[in-house]
Amino acid sequence: MASPVNDSDADFVEAATNWNLEKLYVDLARAKGKGLTPVEKKILRGLLCGYSPGEISHKVYNTRNSSAVRVYLSNGIYKYIQQLLITQTGESIPIKNWSRVTNLLSKAGYHLETSHQTKISVTVTEKQQTTIKGYDQASTIPFTTQKQGGWDKTIDVVAFYGRTEELIQLQQWVVKDQCRLIALLGMGGTGKTALAAKLIEQVEDDFELIRWRSLRLGASIEDVLADLLQAFSPGQNPELPTTLEGRIVQLLRYLRSHRCLIVLDNAETILSSGTLANNSRAGYYREGYEGYGELFQRLGEEQHSSCLILTSREKPKEIALLEGEQLPVRSLEISGLKLLAAQEILKIKGLLCSPEERRVLIKRYGGNPLTLKIVATTIQDVFNGNSAEFIAQDTFIFGDIYYLIEQQFNRLSQLEKQVIYWLTIHYKLIPTKGWQEEVIPGLSKREKLEAFESLRRRCLIEKSSNSFTLPLVVRTYLMERLATKVAEEIGNKELTALVSLINPAAKDTLSSLSSTRKETPTSRG
Numbered sequence: 001m002a003s004p005v006n007d008s009d010a011d012f013v014e015a016a017t018n019w020n021l022e023k024l025y026v027d028l029a030r031a032k033g034k035g036l037t038p039v040e041k042k043i044l045r046g047l048l049c050g051y052s053p054g055e056i057s058h059k060v061y062n063t064r065n066s067s068a069v070r071v072y073l074s075n076g077i078y079k080y081i082q083q084l085l086i087t088q089t090g091e092s093i094p095i096k097n098w099s100r101v102t103n104l105l106s107k108a109g110y111h112l113e114t115s116h117q118t119k120i121s122v123t124v125t126e127k128q129q130t131t132i133k134g135y136d137q138a139s140t141i142p143f144t145t146q147k148q149g150g151w152d153k154t155i156d157v158v159a160f161y162g163r164t165e166e167l168i169q170l171q172q173w174v175v176k177d178q179c180r181l182i183a184l185l186g187m188g189g190t191g192k193t194a195l196a197a198k199l200i201e202q203v204e205d206d207f208e209l210i211r212w213r214s215l216r217l218g219a220s221i222e223d224v225l226a227d228l229l230q231a232f233s234p235g236q237n238p239e240l241p242t243t244l245e246g247r248i249v250q251l252l253r254y255l256r257s258h259r260c261l262i263v264l265d266n267a268e269t270i271l272s273s274g275t276l277a278n279n280s281r282a283g284y285y286r287e288g289y290e291g292y293g294e295l296f297q298r299l300g301e302e303q304h305s306s307c308l309i310l311t312s313r314e315k316p317k318e319i320a321l322l323e324g325e326q327l328p329v330r331s332l333e334i335s336g337l338k339l340l341a342a343q344e345i346l347k348i349k350g351l352l353c354s355p356e357e358r359r360v361l362i363k364r365y366g367g368n369p370l371t372l373k374i375v376a377t378t379i380q381d382v383f384n385g386n387s388a389e390f391i392a393q394d395t396f397i398f399g400d401i402y403y404l405i406e407q408q409f410n411r412l413s414q415l416e417k418q419v420i421y422w423l424t425i426h427y428k429l430i431p432t433k434g435w436q437e438e439v440i441p442g443l444s445k446r447e448k449l450e451a452f453e454s455l456r457r458r459c460l461i462e463k464s465s466n467s468f469t470l471p472l473v474v475r476t477y478l479m480e481r482l483a484t485k486v487a488e489e490i491g492n493k494e495l496t497a498l499v500s501l502i503n504p505a506a507k508d509t510l511s512s513l514s515s516t517r518k519e520t521p522t523s524r525g
Helices: 021-032 038-048 053-060 067-089 100-107 164-176 192-206 221-231 244-257 291-301 317-322 339-348 355-364 369-382 387-393 399-409 414-426 445-457 472-489 493-502 506-516
Strands: 119-122 141-144 181-185 209-214 260-265 307-312 329-333 467-469
Touching: 021 038, 021 067, 038 053, 038 067, 038 100, 053 067, 053 192, 067 100, 164 181, 164 192, 164 329, 181 192, 181 291, 181 317, 192 209, 192 260, 192 307, 209 221, 221 244, 221 291, 244 291, 291 307, 291 317, 317 329, 339 355, 339 369, 355 369, 355 387, 355 472, 369 387, 369 399, 399 472, 414 445, 414 472
Parallel strands: 181 307, 181 329, 209 260, 260 307
Antiparallel strands: 119 141
């Protein structure tokens, strides 16, 4: 095990102010069977002062990597405390999180005060706060070390499959690289929310407070900031600034002083649709929600020790501007699950089918977890669990799956729709080095560039190492949409002009498609 960089017993001595350390050392030594080591005492004092394993590691080992501290906790200190509590109460209380230690030991009588909630005051000199106009920098910031009002534990990640590589990548960004702003991006149903929740389970010991907020109902930036500021001072009833700037400044003070993790889920709901006349590209904000852009930019640009994670179907423009492989702002686009993980989704839905049938279903829907759950339910309810019969119907886009894709399609501008229809009809991989030379009738190079970039930010164009293409399920939806329009409006001059504009040779193809309504790119395999 790594040796401490600093062996001084003076570390975290402030713990003695609020805790009966001598009695606690003796009782834990009795539970252990021998005396605590100096390092164990030091780590224990750090916890009692309200520091996370990551912060203790930074002090003791001069690194933010908390693995050594976690070993001491899980293999030693937690076990000694559990044994101590069994001796005192006869009850076995498992300790899986560092933030529970102070509460349990306080209830066991080792706290010198009557309060069972350990609080710390952080001064300007301790955390190097910057001068902010309108605030008294000599004052202290009361902050609870407990995760009160923390992330929504009702989010179920028990049935979580795959995503090992993504979790490793994200944990590296959050813990080791200390990223300040991270976006989890992907089409609807890919599992962004579940991935964020699973990530929290792995990194929560590195944070003092975790706050999860869903933006699904379009919460205002003022309400979100008020919620965060109040969560950081429970019971304090802090006086909130009346201006957006004031609330952002006060939030940044907290985020500099303490290591916090904030998750804003469903961030696409605050972004503008491309159908609005004043904006045709992805990543811009709905009217009245522009303040989120200011928040994201400030959190990405300014120095602090905390992290904000967004989940979204679209990339906000500030993320695109500030992100980089070596920068503290990054984004990760997730697609469908790989074969083995996707198979588990079908199994937990109780769908019995052959390996080949599972492979076909997973390929057709790109491994999208939500879509696979919808399909499995339909096969059971309508086809009595017969996957082969469902596949033979050759109808893959229907019901909630159609609506899921339509939600994202309806957000596109006319320019984006023109390009995505062109990609659908051409049905081929577009080389990343040669897409600029591809001719899309009626579009200038600038318009084509803007449309491609916007579609990428909306996660509707897949990018590999050397090409662009559309996801299979999106192509199928768009071909079905075109076929329906042609079948219904084959004499419509505007539609005919649109088809000719996209691809002059496509008119016969679409006429044939509208007559059969069966032949789609996915049905050809």
